[in-house]
Amino acid sequence: MNIEMIRAAAKRLEGHARRTPLLNSPFIDEIAGRRVWVKPECLQHTGSFKFRGAWSAVSALEPDLRARGVIAYSSGNHAQGVALAAASHGTTAVIVMPADAPRMKIDNTRALGAEVVLYDRATEDRDAIGSALAQERGLTLIRPFDDPQVIAGQGTTGLEIAEQATEAGVTRADVVVCCGGGGFASGIGLALETEAPDMRLRIAEPEGFDDVTRSLVSGRIERNARLAGSLCDAIITPQPGDLTFPVLKRLSGPGLVVSDDEALHAVALAFSRLKVVAEPGGAVALAAALFRTDQIAGDDVIVTISGGNVDADVFRRALERFAD
Amino acid sequence: MNIEMIRAAAKRLEGHARRTPLLNSPFIDEIAGRRVWVKPECLQHTGSFKFRGAWSAVSALEPDLRARGVIAYSSGNHAQGVALAAASHGTTAVIVMPADAPRMKIDNTRALGAEVVLYDRATEDRDAIGSALAQERGLTLIRPFDDPQVIAGQGTTGLEIAEQATEAGVTRADVVVCCGGGGFASGIGLALETEAPDMRLRIAEPEGFDDVTRSLVSGRIERNARLAGSLCDAIITPQPGDLTFPVLKRLSGPGLVVSDDEALHAVALAFSRLKVVAEPGGAVALAAALFRTDQIAGDDVIVTISGGNVDADVFRRALERFAD
Numbered sequence: 001m002n003i004e005m006i007r008a009a010a011k012r013l014e015g016h017a018r019r020t021p022l023l024n025s026p027f028i029d030e031i032a033g034r035r036v037w038v039k040p041e042c043l044q045h046t047g048s049f050k051f052r053g054a055w056s057a058v059s060a061l062e063p064d065l066r067a068r069g070v071i072a073y074s075s076g077n078h079a080q081g082v083a084l085a086a087a088s089h090g091t092t093a094v095i096v097m098p099a100d101a102p103r104m105k106i107d108n109t110r111a112l113g114a115e116v117v118l119y120d121r122a123t124e125d126r127d128a129i130g131s132a133l134a135q136e137r138g139l140t141l142i143r144p145f146d147d148p149q150v151i152a153g154q155g156t157t158g159l160e161i162a163e164q165a166t167e168a169g170v171t172r173a174d175v176v177v178c179c180g181g182g183g184f185a186s187g188i189g190l191a192l193e194t195e196a197p198d199m200r201l202r203i204a205e206p207e208g209f210d211d212v213t214r215s216l217v218s219g220r221i222e223r224n225a226r227l228a229g230s231l232c233d234a235i236i237t238p239q240p241g242d243l244t245f246p247v248l249k250r251l252s253g254p255g256l257v258v259s260d261d262e263a264l265h266a267v268a269l270a271f272s273r274l275k276v277v278a279e280p281g282g283a284v285a286l287a288a289a290l291f292r293t294d295q296i297a298g299d300d301v302i303v304t305i306s307g308g309n310v311d312a313d314v315f316r317r318a319l320e321r322f323a324d
Numbered sequence: 325m326n327i328e329m330i331r332a333a334a335k336r337l338e339g340h341a342r343r344t345p346l347l348n349s350p351f352i353d354e355i356a357g358r359r360v361w362v363k364p365e366c367l368q369h370t371g372s373f374k375f376r377g378a379w380s381a382v383s384a385l386e387p388d389l390r391a392r393g394v395i396a397y398s399s400g401n402h403a404q405g406v407a408l409a410a411a412s413h414g415t416t417a418v419i420v421m422p423a424d425a426p427r428m429k430i431d432n433t434r435a436l437g438a439e440v441v442l443y444d445r446a447t448e449d450r451d452a453i454g455s456a457l458a459q460e461r462g463l464t465l466i467r468p469f470d471d472p473q474v475i476a477g478q479g480t481t482g483l484e485i486a487e488q489a490t491e492a493g494v495t496r497a498d499v500v501v502c503c504g505g506g507g508f509a510s511g512i513g514l515a516l517e518t519e520a521p522d523m524r525l526r527i528a529e530p531e532g533f534d535d536v537t538r539s540l541v542s543g544r545i546e547r548n549a550r551l552a553g554s555l556c557d558a559i560i561t562p563q564p565g566d567l568t569f570p571v572l573k574r575l576s577g578p579g580l581v582v583s584d585d586e587a588l589h590a591v592a593l594a595f596s597r598l599k600v601v602a603e604p605g606g607a608v609a610l611a612a613a614l615f616r617t618d619q620i621a622g623d624d625v626i627v628t629i630s631g632g633n634v635d636a637d638v639f640r641r642a643l644e645r646f647a648d
Binding site for chain 1: 339344345350351366367432435436595598600601640643644
């Protein structure tokens with residue numbers, strides 16, 4: 001992966017992915033004690049940055065291969081990104097999802113044009129089902145983060161951050177990125193390395209699922225003890241990726257870890273002050289900018305909101321507890 | 325007012341007002357039965373399009389006059405827009421607000437740098453207080469809609485709609501604008517007249533407060549019977565403006581009227597499908613696109629979301645009733 005791949009992905013995404021704005025609010029600046037710039041990828045197609053990586057990967061396939069279709073395992077943001085990217089390219093997406101996934105997620109993925117294959121978590125093996133389908137039909141697997149073209153697609157967010165921050169007069173800042181498997185963070189880090197060398201990548205994670213933060217400390221890949229039980233489900237993965245971790249190790253400053261409550265508080269502030277809908281996992285970077293101010297350097301901080309696919313009841317809870 | 329004034333306002337707003345994106349969602353298209361393009365001015369500074377008009381008016385003042393300060397009467401979106409525009413120009417804004425206005429609105433207006441003058445609705449005369457202050461200190465009154473420079477500022481939204489729709493391949497569409505006093509609608513109408521002549525302005529209003537719709541039918545200014553009692557408080561005014569109505573009469577197709585429930589439903593869909601926070605009054609144009617489909621022509625419709633300054637409890641109610 002390198003900046004040329006990210007620039008090439010940006011060309012392929014032009015006119016297809018949204019150029020999300022860079023938002024700010026004096027009220028948020030006051031809480032954070034510095035200027036906070038927010039890149040709201042919740043406004044991206046399908047409600048998360050995942051669409052960028054999916055479009056990048058699908059558009060980079062050889063036409064013959066692409067015509068046979070793609071496959072992904074996901075019940076979340078990656079599923080929707082791949083579904084829409086494939087449909088827009090006139091090809092098939094097969095999304096393998098657990099049968100007990102929320103009905104709305106299954107319906108949405110279908111509505112975006114994907115063929116959803118359900119499996120029983122208790123009795124069936126997801127990988128076996130997926131591999132059989134892929135082989136039989138010649139489908140290409142689109143991985144959620146450990147894929148160079150997916151990382152390049154996510155990195156286009158970094159190109160935009162560099163441009164938009166420069167327009168706002170900001171060239172030196174910590175750039176805090178919500179981090180699961182690390183595709184978003186490593187892509188942005190690679191873009192900033194060339195385009196905004198005075199900016200420093202930081203990753204943000206939810207408490208109890210801080211595998212990347214711990215991996216950055218130990219210098220090798222560490223795993224999460226648990227894989228469920230956080231409101232920040234959208235950004236939880238077992239461990240950093242084999243492709244993404246070396247990039248993060250090289251480019252990221254220390255990780256920032258926030259609690260579920262702090263993420264919910266950031267969701268409420270994004271509602272009242274920025275007028276965007278953030279999912280809790282998508283709000284961890286904003287929460288870090290607000291509540292870990294002593295671990296951040298400089299007059300400006302830039303944060304991503306990685307997605308906005310939050311259930312209404314979780315959002316209502318955030319407002320009940322933290323709004324006004 | 326003419327297109328040259330709008331273009332000049334756009335120059336003054338460059339680098340200060342946000343260029344909001346043009347959003348869409350296949351799920352919303354499906355409900356509406358046509359493609360729906362959404363211009364979310366809730367993402368504008370201070371959470372509504374009002375910042376554009378305020379910036380336009382304050383920046384157009386002679387420097388000497390501007391240095392003496394400006395004054396506005398408003399407890400809502402116009403107050404916040406004028407407060408921030410004045411502070412950013414290094415001058416004073418005096419905002420005259422009723423003492424019983426919600427504490428948060430008073431606090432926000434002050435936090436944006438304005439001097440808030442409170443009056444007692446029962447015993448004091450707002451205009452007398454404002455006029456005395458204006459005269460004593462040489463303040464310039466910034467009217468919420470019946471001011472050519474304010475209308476020109478709101479019209480910059482129309483320039484962006486024309487450009488962004490063209491980029492999306494759309495040149496023919498009804499453009500539905502949330503309408504109170506008509507500053508936003510007339511500004512956009514004037515911009516489209518030149519920049520996108522195949523688009524047709526439509527105005528949208530809440531049921532029971534459809535003064536502009538009725539005025540368009542009768543051909544003269546009609547008043548609302550009531551001035552309170554709608555969730556769509558942000559866009560309620562007694563009657564169309566003396567400057568705005570002739571423009572609307574010339575350029576607008578028939579008005580579209582939606583119920584409070586339909587506006588709330590649109591708020592919930594903007595949450596789940598567009599990931600933006602709309603206030604009920606700001607969602608009436610989207611509601612019209614969704615629920616008045618037989619009164620709209622063509623394959624594409626463009627709607628504004630005029631603002632997102634909604635109380636958390638109203639927003640929670642919208643989600644409880646209409647989300648998922």
